[in-house]
Amino acid sequence: MLAKDQAKLRGLRAIKAALLLAKTEKGSSEEITEEGELKILQKLIKQRKESSDIYKQQGREDLAQVEDEEIDVIGGFLPKQLDRAEVEQIIARIVKDAGAASMKDMGKVVGLANKELAGKADGKLIAEVVKAQLA
Known part of the structure; x- marks a missing residue:
């Protein structure tokens, strides 16, 4: 003030x-x-x-x-946001660990990714990357 x-x-x-x-x-x-x-x-x-x-x-x-x-x-009060490449790497690991193979597994992968990336990445970006990797 x-x-x-x-x-x-x-x-x-x-x-x-x-x-x-x-x-x-x-x-x-x-x-x-x-x-x-x-x-x-x-x-x-x-x-x-x-x-x-x-x-x-x-x-x-x-x-x-x-x-x-x-x-x-x-x-300024949020943790540093990850860029797209870092999000893609993390989601690729989550997809591999979860054994996801098709779009049917998207909900499961997005849920796991949201837990791990909470506060570090935007939800739209997470969903977009998961969709691209499972397609």
């Missing part, structure tokens, strides 16, 4: 609000786990990406810029 950094302030307020909301939804006696916090942060980023895309489609670059700034702030 003192630095007058509005983007960081908006991002931190969004994080605080989401965490408080999650804590009160489940009951005040239950603590939020680190895994739960990661899911909340990923959800916030996903919402802002969708909003930014919509704003860009409508030609509202000013509003899209606000969303992109908040994505940067919130993303």
